[in-house]
Amino acid sequence: MEYEICLEPSGVRFKADESQNIVEAAKAHHVAIKHGCASGSCGDCKGTILSGESEQGPFMPLLLLPTERAAGMAILCKLYPRSNLRLQAEVISGDVWNTEIVGLSKLAWNVLELRLRPEKPYPYRSGQYARMAVPGQENQWRSYSMATPPQDRDELVFHIRELPGGLFSRWLFYQAQCGDAITLGPPQGDFALQDNTRPLLCIAAGTGLAPIEAIIQESMHTGQTRPIHLFYGAKKQRDFYHLETLQQWAGQYAHFTFTPTISDGEDTQWKGARRLLPTVAANGHWQDHEVYLCGGPGMIEAAIDLLRSHDVPHAHIHFDSFAPNG
Ligand SMILES: Cc1cc2nc3c(=O)[nH]c(=O)nc-3n(C[C@H](O)[C@H](O)[C@H](O)COP(=O)(O)OP(=O)(O)OC[C@H]3O[C@@H](n4cnc5c(N)ncnc54)[C@H](O)[C@@H]3O)c2cc1C
Ligand code: FES
Incomplete structure (x- = not known):
């Protein structure tokens, strides 16, 4: 069964099948709801159900506090429609950053340090991550965290582990070279140093x-x-x-x-x-x-x-x- 999903405040509308989660249904209609892992683990796709029926699939504990649940908040990459839905959800801009690989060096036998120089400033907070387009693969993105604070230099530094059969990590370990281009999406994530004096x-x-x-x-x-x-x-x-x-x-x-x-x-x-x-x-x-x-x-x-x-x-x-x- 197919339902109509309306996103606020953008007013964007698209159809979703009851077996599709909201993030993937949006993607199928070229609507980019803000998300990270797409598997219920990071919390970046949090939204609010304004009206309609839905089913919330399982996600990592603590992503939603009891007060957030009570206020109708949901994890959209694990939310399945059961009627037409009105949702408050962040639609991300299509902004991309073209970057050039300026450093590739081994940190451990299965970890590489990747250094990228963006063509324009990439404003992020320590703890955030970037989504990288997998070179040569349409619509495949992977998330990697910046390993240095933004003020350090005009390069972005990442630590990337090789995964057996991994689409991005294998490309990086076995094909990538300095001078190659990598496209980044906007910086994402709420993981950041809190403003207090606790140890x-x-x-x-x-x-x-x-x-x-x-x-x-x-x-x-x-x-x-x-x-x-x-x-x-x-x-x-x-x-x-x-x-x-x-x-x-x-x-x-x-x-x-x-x-x-x-x-x-x-x-x-x-x-x-x-x-x-x-x-x-x-x-x-x-x-x-x-x-x-x-x-x-x-x-x-x-x-x-x-x-x-x-x-x-x-x-x-x-x-x-x-x-x-x-
Ligand atoms: C917010 C966020 C930040 C991240 N930051 C980093 C980072 O700084 N450094 C880093 O090395 N990775 C990081 N990751 C993981 C990274 O995004 C990719 O999942 C990972 O590099 C695998 O991508 P791939 O294309 O090489 O493998 P894929 O082609 O995606 O997967 C290949 C195989 O490995 C399995 N697999 C994929 N990812 C993982 C995983 N994380 N653990 C175990 N098995 C896995 C898949 O199920 C599949 O069987 C982050 C993930 C998130 C969500
Ligand atoms: S995108 Fe990570 S929890 Fe939904």
Whole structure:
């Protein structure tokens, strides 16, 4: 059964089948509702149901607070129409940024640092991400977080992990060269340093380190001396990158400390901490901290459960989930 969807305040209308979520139905009609993962993990497609019947599919806990649900808010990439609908939803501009690859270097065996120079300023906040068009593939975009604060330089820096069979990451690892062009959409995401003086607890897994590094550097740049502790998880020792950089920060900024952890019990060379979240749980009282989490959706969900059981308020937990593109 097909229904008519009307978006406010733009007044844009399109048809959606009851088996299509609102974001994909809009896309099929060349309407770009703001979204990130398209799989219920990031919260960037939040909208409000103004009228009509719908069914909300499952999404990551904490994306909608109980007060937001009560106010009719919904996760549109998991919302299915059951009647004609009027929705408040952000339609993003078709603005794109042409960029040139100016640096490609290995950070770890399966992680590349990508540096892009945009043709015009790219105004973003530390913690945000960019959607990149996969070169040579029509309508395929992937999301990557900027790894440095905006004031650092006129280049955008990303940490990108290779995924077996990955459309974008394989292109980047095996074909891309300096001088190649990459198109970016506008910066997105609400994952950002909060304006308060609470100590920071940062938890990063894998390339989840990228936006966390941007946020930590931003806090350091502001000259604040609140304590920052980073727990940084990898599967094996060889998967870590930037350990020297973190060591250097710890030497330079007395208030910054970090704990690297690995999860592979067979990596017997490793003398440090093991298992990311149990290490977090065993190493402090986090109720008074502002918490920043970044990594895969499984780690994020488990971390949220852990933090809630340690009485960290909802409002102090901020996360960016590196979910596969839905
Ligand atoms: C907001 C956001 C920010 C992100 N930032 C970064 C970043 O800074 N660095 C980074 O390396 N990645 C980041 N990601 C993940 C990234 O967008 C892509 O999902 C990832 O690089 C895979 O793209 P691909 O085209 O190489 O693989 P695809 O062709 O999309 O997928 C190949 C295979 O890998 C699986 N897969 C895809 N993504 C993942 C994943 N994240 N975890 C596990 N399996 C997966 C797919 O299901 C598929 O089977 C971010 C994701 C989001 C939503
Ligand atoms: S785009 Fe809907 S939750 Fe990420």
